[in-house]
Amino acid sequence: xxxxxxxxxxxxxxxxxxxxxxxxxxxxxxxxxxxxxxxxxxxxxxxxxxxxxxxxxxxxxxxxxxxxxxxxxxxxxxxxxxxxxxxxxxxxxxxxxxxxxxxxxxxxxxxxxxxxxxxxxxxxxxxxxxxxxxxxxxxxxxxxxxxxxxxxxxxxxxxxxxxxxxxxxxxxxxxxxxxxxxxxxxxxxxxxxxxxxxxxxxxxxxxxxxxxxxxxxxxxxxxxxxxxxxxxxxxxxxxxxxxxxxxxxxxxxxxxxxxxxxxxxxxxxxxxxxxxxxxxxxxxxxxxxxxxxxxxxxxxxxxxxxxxxxxxxxxxxxxxxxxxxxxxxxxxxxxxxxxxxxxxxxxxxxxxxxxxxxxxxxxx
Amino acid sequence: xxxxxxxxxxxxxxxxxxxxxxxxxxxxxxxxxxxxxxxxxxxxxxxxxxxxxxxxxxxxxxxxxxxxxxxxxxxxxxxxxxxxxxxxxxxxxxxxxxxxxxxxxxxxxxxxxxxxxxxxxxxxxxxxxxxxxxxxxxxxxxxxxxxxxxxxxxxxxxxxxxxxxxxxxxxxxxxxxxxxxxxxxxxxxxxxxxxxxxxxxxxxxxxxxxxxxxxxxxxxxxxxxxxxxxxxxxxxxxxxxxxxxxxxxxxxxxxxxxxxxxxxxxxxxxxxxxxxxxx
Numbered sequence: 001x002x003x004x005x006x007x008x009x010x011x012x013x014x015x016x017x018x019x020x021x022x023x024x025x026x027x028x029x030x031x032x033x034x035x036x037x038x039x040x041x042x043x044x045x046x047x048x049x050x051x052x053x054x055x056x057x058x059x060x061x062x063x064x065x066x067x068x069x070x071x072x073x074x075x076x077x078x079x080x081x082x083x084x085x086x087x088x089x090x091x092x093x094x095x096x097x098x099x100x101x102x103x104x105x106x107x108x109x110x111x112x113x114x115x116x117x118x119x120x121x122x123x124x125x126x127x128x129x130x131x132x133x134x135x136x137x138x139x140x141x142x143x144x145x146x147x148x149x150x151x152x153x154x155x156x157x158x159x160x161x162x163x164x165x166x167x168x169x170x171x172x173x174x175x176x177x178x179x180x181x182x183x184x185x186x187x188x189x190x191x192x193x194x195x196x197x198x199x200x201x202x203x204x205x206x207x208x209x210x211x212x213x214x215x216x217x218x219x220x221x222x223x224x225x226x227x228x229x230x231x232x233x234x235x236x237x238x239x240x241x242x243x244x245x246x247x248x249x250x251x252x253x254x255x256x257x258x259x260x261x262x263x264x265x266x267x268x269x270x271x272x273x274x275x276x277x278x279x280x281x282x283x284x285x286x287x288x289x290x291x292x293x294x295x296x297x298x299x300x301x302x303x304x305x306x307x308x309x310x311x312x313x314x315x316x317x318x319x320x321x322x323x324x325x326x327x328x329x330x331x332x333x334x335x336x337x338x339x340x341x342x343x344x345x346x347x348x349x350x351x352x353x354x355x356x357x358x359x360x361x362x363x364x
Numbered sequence: 365x366x367x368x369x370x371x372x373x374x375x376x377x378x379x380x381x382x383x384x385x386x387x388x389x390x391x392x393x394x395x396x397x398x399x400x401x402x403x404x405x406x407x408x409x410x411x412x413x414x415x416x417x418x419x420x421x422x423x424x425x426x427x428x429x430x431x432x433x434x435x436x437x438x439x440x441x442x443x444x445x446x447x448x449x450x451x452x453x454x455x456x457x458x459x460x461x462x463x464x465x466x467x468x469x470x471x472x473x474x475x476x477x478x479x480x481x482x483x484x485x486x487x488x489x490x491x492x493x494x495x496x497x498x499x500x501x502x503x504x505x506x507x508x509x510x511x512x513x514x515x516x517x518x519x520x521x522x523x524x525x526x527x528x529x530x531x532x533x534x535x536x537x538x539x540x541x542x543x544x545x546x547x548x549x550x551x552x553x554x555x556x557x558x559x560x561x562x563x564x565x566x567x568x569x570x571x572x573x574x575x576x577x578x579x580x581x582x583x584x585x586x587x588x589x590x591x592x593x594x595x596x597x598x599x600x601x602x603x604x605x606x607x608x609x610x611x612x613x614x615x616x617x618x619x620x621x622x623x624x625x626x627x628x629x630x631x632x633x634x635x636x637x638x639x640x641x642x643x
Contacts, residue, residue, distance in 0.1 A: 077388065122553045
């Protein structure tokens, strides 16, 4: 979290992340280049650069796309997500190297502008097999560059998290385009079925992890609307005992994504989407009295959804009720940052016990 | 899925909880194995590259007779064969970048006020060579050798036969050394750019035994087919026409009545079976 913008707010975890990332990138380039020069010494330096950077960027994109669902499947992998934007920017730099070298190699020094040549040298747009695969690569690179350029929190704040998130969801379009770029391009020249199998395996892993994590998320999010009637606008969510201390239950009612936190013998409900990158606050934890986002550690006070001063992020809040040990929530949100008195568990339980005692004494 | 303990990771804290740190260490070890493995599998399963050469930045001076048709060639006299006939090495001339030599030669002719066709000249440039074919990327004209007569017995086209052949149209500059790979789908746009820039197209066929033949592709009048071939560059195609030997090059004079048509990849592997007639 920060009040002022800085290029990178370095900390120990980010340094470690980047060291490991750069080390792995260097390892890949070293192994790839050494094997190419050993087994294919005829390769030209330009082709070596184009292939090494192209394959590395594509591999990095696979890893980037797998991190999100992997973290949903096993939360202990959250550190992989923490600095994912550095991984994205690094991947974009590698992809740009591939793109620039390819454009210069295949389209420069001719009788047309290289960018015009990129689109017009092969004009078989009506044929799948003969389609100009470079166009897919160009537009994918454009999306990745736009994402890298807007990856900073400055853009997140100024574009709004919703627009920013929508823009960054275009990574899936970029992935599809890159898959087409490879399938309609260099793979057409290759005879080995292992390469195409590797490509298929990568796509299967990315898709499979997304389906699996989506299934888990759906299972974890309560959706009581279909099952229960509301009581004065309040919907039953779960038994209070089902929420662990300092943790939350997530519920989706009337289109509202709500996280209900249990802490210090009380309950508070806030919007589930972190104002930083729409991270799932309900998968976070109360730390030092604040709801803490699992993605980047952004914090909010549970009773009013406000980030502690000097930070300014605010969440919508919701009314809660505890009836007979069951948590009820009203999905009509209060404006961002509105204080809502927490629903005290012990008072409600005491009240419940008193009712039970009265009932028993009346029936004696 | 929840972690077994209630540990919670916050990136801005100096240390990650032990269970989480252990899991991340495991993930990094997995990546340390997978990342180089994927690089190795990719390299080991890709097709190899041609042993072609481009002497980039290295200049060679060559003396010979410059001919401008069917494409700019420098005919370098290499001696006499057993039948007392002169032997010429035909070096196809190209210009730097994705350009043919014709434009460059025209500019020199205009500047010097002479016609260079069939003149003895000394050219400097970078050699490109592969599979018995040599090209020179012209750097500059060193000299027009006025006091020396062109040797007698210059090669002339000799008809070998007519037929239809399956093959791929590409540019000779990339094919014979500048790029690897210099053919196929990944190279299609570059080849189209080179051919559009005046480099004469070459038609490559591969016989069933894997032996490649290279034909300079011209129209029936012997002029390079640059514009007409552009939509088919990098594709498997059938071309009908007459085949001639022109020194150490083969020239394919495309039949004007029959258009270039797409072929299948399997057609490409059986080029020798498709020649329809002999001499």
